[in-house]
Amino acid sequence: MVVERKMTKKFLEDAYAGESQAHMRYLIFADVAEKEGFPNIAKLFRAIAFAELVHAKNHYQALGNIKDTPSNLQVAIDGETFEVEEMYPVYKATAELQGEKEAVRSTHYALEAEKIHAELYREAKELAEQKKDLEIKKVYICPVCGYTVIDEAPEYCPVCGASREKFVVFE
Amino acid sequence: MVVERKMTKKFLEDAYAGESQAHMRYLIFADVAEKEGFPNIAKLFRAIAFAELVHAKNHYQALGNIKDTPSNLQVAIDGETFEVEEMYPVYKATAELQGEKEAVRSTHYALEAEKIHAELYREAKELAEQKKDLEIKKVYICPVCGYTVIDEAPEYCPVCGASREKFVVFE
Ligand SMILES: [Fe+2]
Numbered sequence: 001m002v003v004e005r006k007m008t009k010k011f012l013e014d015a016y017a018g019e020s021q022a023h024m025r026y027l028i029f030a031d032v033a034e035k036e037g038f039p040n041i042a043k044l045f046r047a048i049a050f051a052e053l054v055h056a057k058n059h060y061q062a063l064g065n066i067k068d069t070p071s072n073l074q075v076a077i078d079g080e081t082f083e084v085e086e087m088y089p090v091y092k093a094t095a096e097l098q099g100e101k102e103a104v105r106s107t108h109y110a111l112e113a114e115k116i117h118a119e120l121y122r123e124a125k126e127l128a129e130q131k132k133d134l135e136i137k138k139v140y141i142c143p144v145c146g147y148t149v150i151d152e153a154p155e156y157c158p159v160c161g162a163s164r165e166k167f168v169v170f171e
Numbered sequence: 172m173v174v175e176r177k178m179t180k181k182f183l184e185d186a187y188a189g190e191s192q193a194h195m196r197y198l199i200f201a202d203v204a205e206k207e208g209f210p211n212i213a214k215l216f217r218a219i220a221f222a223e224l225v226h227a228k229n230h231y232q233a234l235g236n237i238k239d240t241p242s243n244l245q246v247a248i249d250g251e252t253f254e255v256e257e258m259y260p261v262y263k264a265t266a267e268l269q270g271e272k273e274a275v276r277s278t279h280y281a282l283e284a285e286k287i288h289a290e291l292y293r294e295a296k297e298l299a300e301q302k303k304d305l306e307i308k309k310v311y312i313c314p315v316c317g318y319t320v321i322d323e324a325p326e327y328c329p330v331c332g333a334s335r336e337k338f339v340v341f342e
Pocket residue numbers: 019051052055281284285317
């Protein structure tokens with residue numbers, strides 16, 4: 001059921017990466033189309049973004065990468081930890097060295113959020129291993145920097161300064 | 172305002188790819204958590220998926236890749252055309268050569284949908300260039316294969332055979 005041969009595996013990994021980036025682009029382009037007064041083109045972008053999610057999921061499934069929740073949380077922890085300890089510190093230092101202010105900002109915002117993500121996923125994994133769910137009601141995300149906080153949004157985002165009413169809530 | 176130096180540019184492109192794939196993984200893991208009886212862990216995955224979207228969007232913006240709708244549609248057309256004419260034919264042929272049935276299926280499903288996506292984006296671009304919106308009411312997506320159809324879902328998906336009531340509607 002799961003792909004074994006190396007070339008097919010490599011191609012499915014590349015296809016997963018490509019589908020994920022297409023999905024993301026279309027969600028970004030949908031917001032632009034909406035703002036520019038093309039609501040139906042925005043709808044098309046969002047619908048096709050979902051089709052790309054279906055493709056990405058099919059490839060990911062064929063690769064045998066969809067496991068149970070504790071294992072999925074470990075994949076999440078490993079990804080966030082790599083970003084916090086290696087990837088974003090290098091990217092941010094490079095942007096500083098090269099005087100690229102926009103990139104300093106976008107990598108700094110990501111780095112700060114990933115630290116919180118790693119911690120939240122660690123808590124979730126401990127509970128999931130005991131078959132327990134997280135005890136949370138709401139998750140708030142800052143739409144400017146991705147800052148993530150449980151149950152109550154701060155008056156101002158501690159990372160980028162965005163005000164409370166801008167936060168997006170998941171409940 | 173837009174990143175100029177090559178190393179910073181390369182790193183932002185890699186960060187965009189990484190964030191897009193993390194976003195996708197977390198949406199997939201959220202569905203698993205939901206099914207396994209962890210609704211709050213599912214909520215955390217979905218919220219953090221949105222935080223990764225914010226990061227991807229910030230990097231994409233810093234790269235100067237967010238333009239107006241006709242230009243965004245051209246990027247979409249180019250991506251879909253590459254997938255239809257080069258990428259998926261090669262990936263599918265490789266999966267067939269190597270007898271990897273799951274990968275034959277997931278690449279076949281994607282290839283068929285991308286043909287439709289390229290066509291729909293072409294129509295949208297022609298209209299957007301004349302400042303006109305698409306005249307559509309609904310977009311239906313097959314959640315098994317990503318087949319995409321305007322305004323009415325078929326009784327059975329012509330690509331994978333899924334029945335009409337499974338289709339996801341964007342309206
Ligand atoms: Fe796709």
